Amino acid sequence: MGNYIIAGWNKGKHLSEQHKARIGAGNKGKKRTKEQIAKMSLISKGKPVSQQTRDKISNALKGKLVSNKTRLKLSIALTGLIRSEQTRTNISKARKGRPSSKEANAKRSASLIGRIISLEHRAKISAGWQHFRQTPEYDSYICSLRERTLGNTPTAATLLKLKVSHTGLTQSEETKTKRRQLWAEPNFKARVIKAMRLGLLIKPNKPETTLLSILRGINKQWTFVGDGQLIIAGKNPDFWDGGHKLIELFGDYWHRDDNPQKRIELFKKYNYDTLVIWEHELKSPNNVLAKLHQFC
Structure with a gap:
């Protein structure tokens, strides 16, 4: 002073x-x-600042508008500065949940265009995502992401940006191999399918609702699990009795090329008995009811 x-x-x-x-x-x-x-700078260099002083500085700067001249000075001073892991963590915590302005997003986007990411940086991003996928927050993140975008129609400008950014984009053989290896892991595949299904906010459609009402008339234990609640060998059955019986409702259009017997044999490997009912069969409720009584 x-x-x-x-x-x-x-x-x-x-x-x-x-x-x-x-x-x-x-x-x-x-x-x-x-x-x-x-x-003053020389005296303060390397001198530890108490938490009380940090709080005072923070409160004094809150709501204060920084001039463009000061921003430029800060930018020059911070260019090339290597921050410690502790500092990075503190900055990350402070920014968490803080919404960015459109101006800030536009600047960040412009600064990343054409930027080449080093292999070390890519490895860090990959490791971070791999860790995140194993946490319980991953499923809720996928759901919230889908909820924010569900029903949103992208503008012509957004579609053009996506087209330009993906033009000529090719994945390396290493990346393709990694993706295939990840998808081959049953636990990972199940988590992703479940997160995607939950994110789509899937609810029983009209045929599924009809079948569910018939099922519950026979046994109250039957529940709809086609929203990703139950994943078996990468497949998501439609109905489950809570034990070892499953029912698949095959849509006439979407499953027109599927072989029901393959689905039955697949679930049998995991000790599940499976009944497949086709959508058009619901037009004859009595026949469906007889089929269900025999299976249940």
Whole structure:
């Protein structure tokens, strides 16, 4: 604070809060010379700042508008600065949940265009996602992402951006191999399918609702699990009795090329008995009811 910091007579001397307030008031609005700023910077370099002081600085800066000139100075000063892991973590925590302005998003997007990401950086991003996929928050993240975009129609400008960004884009053989290896893992595949199905906000459609009402008339234990609640060998059956019986409702259009017997044999490997009912069979409720009684 002006001559108070630079002078040597008060070095290490403990000042009262009243004395500090008087010095602060005296220095308010006072412009320091470049020499004084350089000396203050040198004295403060490497000096640990208490949490109380950090809080004071934070409160003083809250809501304060920073000029473009100051922003430029900060940008130049921070260019090439390597932050410690602790500092990165602190910044990440402070920014979490804070919405970015459209201007900030546009600047960030512009700064990343054409940027080449190093192999080390890619490895860090990949490791971060792999860790995130194993956490319980992953499913809720996929759901919230889908909820935010569900029903949104992309603008012509957005579609053009997507087209331009994907033009000529090819995946390396290494990336393709990694994706195939990940998809081959049953647990990973099940988690992704479940997250996708939940994210789509799937509810029983009309044929499924009709069949569910018939099923519950026979046994109250039957539930609709076609929203991703139950994944077996990468497949998501439609109905489950809570034990070892499954029912698949095959739509006449979507499953027109499917062989029901293959689905029955697949689930049999996991000790599930499966009944497949076709959509057109629901037009004859009595026949369906007889089929269900025989199976249940």
